Amino acid sequence: MTTIEIPQRRLETGYDNTAEDCISREPLVTGEATYHAVTKIVCATPEARRAPKIWYVCFTISLMLLCVLFLTIAYQVFTGVGVWGNNSPDAWGFDIINFVFWVGIAHAGTMISAILLMFRQRWRTGINRFAEATTVFSVLCAGIYPAIHVGRPWFAYWLLPYPNIMGDWPNFYSPLLWDALAVGTYSTFSFLFWYFGMVPDLATLRDRAKTRLRYTLYGVFALGWRGSARHWKIYDRGMIIMGGLACALVLAVSSTVSTDFAVSQIPGWHETIFPPYFTVGAIFSGFATVIALAIPARHLFGLKDLITERHMDNLGKLMLVLSSIVLYIYLIEFFTAYYSGNIYERFAYYNREFGPYWWMGWAMMFCNGVIPQALWFKKARTTWWLSLPIALLALFGMWTERFSIIVTSIHRDFLPSSWHMYSPTIIDIGMFAGSFGLFFTLFLLFCRFLPMVAMSEVKSILPQSHTHLPEECRNAE
């Protein structure tokens, strides 16, 4: 229990890891901070003969949900998109809500790895691998939806510009094409970035392997990495380049997704604030996911010395900043609608908070804008039983935000006779639940068999890694 541990730690060491001034803090890695200790802590889980019991329970549930996903997709592909609850005027429903939801979650990994890398935030080394994994798996979950909502997925290649007998080409002005390209780029990027960063750590697992099978498997994926200084230099440069690209990409992906809506003429969608709105919301939900997954993981897999209270404190602060921006955007949207003087625009926003889906509108306001304000207090940031519910509520809030934007804007369109309530079918719900199955199956496998923390990066921030150049090299360039 963290709540008991903080005062204990303070008594034992005289340090407070969440203090603002660095003198009263412990180093980033607490406990026995030697190189070998870091290796031992991180390799303990992949090398353990058995995972904690709770792992098997979670894995079984995830696998069952994964089966639900496969079954619902199969049913949908063989029957047609009519199995969903989408019906005019609700042309879009769960398919696009869940797509935007998962793309959003995918943002924290890149944010932590890339933007914090550029700002030289050394505390990110404890959580970046972890966050990147959430990115890779959630982009995969998001990618399912566009692939199947084209209706006839076996013709999905029609999106590509290839010479065909009809002599035509895709319309490059279509936001759906931008969307496919942005998400395709993002998934390729996040996978390569994640794997790229993991190569030296896979080599560590290879070198500690006790059986031929493990040696071969980890060895193949470690690509024969042997920690050569000449390699490290090139690799480091490659990492910085990827990080720099990611900074731009992370801001661009959700902006592109938002153009699916902003380019249309629907009140509630046709807004210039959408690109930053979607991006901030996405990063916010990503941080909520990282907090929600880091809390159980550091308890279960003994990572408390690498992911300390200070990490949780910093994550909480970032979440607070993002929540405040999200709240500001919610309020400015209402003001813009009021100030526009346009009756349709005003109605769309009135309907969002006081129409038949009022509870969705208020849930998004409270879960994303109001409740996370509790993170102003240090106790809420560093106590797991306070920050975990805040993070989970934020995730729920972000889902309701997408529901509000998408469904409440179209279910009451310009012609009252065509107004219609949207309700998802059992297939919609099964598919959504199944996507969690996919995410958690992959995530649990990652926790069990791959290094959850970037060992080589954590080692490079230990105090004893600091070196001085020999006298004669100091001025050489």
Add this chain to the structure above:
Amino acid sequence: MSTYNPSMDAPIDQPTMYGLLAEFHDPQSLMNAANTLRKNGYYRWDCYTPFPVHGLDKVMGQRPSPLPVVVFTVATMGCIGMLALAWFCNAFDYPIIVSGKPFWGLGPHMFLAFPVTVLSSVITTFYATFIFCKLPIFRHPLFTSERFRRATDDGFFIAVEARDAKFDLKVTTELLNNAGALAVEEVRD
């Protein structure tokens, strides 16, 4: 149980000398030893560390890698290529009037050019990094050393290759020992 070693499965052959492997206690002593080696005019040697030791490249006299130039070139080609494709498809080969929009517009096409730029740079960075490192390579003489296993854990090593012009078993061993090596061993291929 001891760690698995691939040399257990390797066919017994006449081993040739690869070089000398010296272990050091910490990054600082490794850096000092690297400085000594370079001053003594050795060329074919390398340091092995569990994490990037900053400044080591300066001491070893490593030249900057051409990676950024390669990536920038490919990224530029990707960007221009995508814009050219959009122009060819929608403005030249098969112009379609969509809500009276112009056939060519840089603004909307940036939504395409940007991801393609990033995508081409990322893939180039990934492959070029490993190509410049001459990886993947699954068989290396150093992998036969049991001690070298710790290079990815907490060991700091210098390996001097036997094909270096200045290499001499006795002299080099002494040099490494004097530079503060904890242990020096011969590595055979």
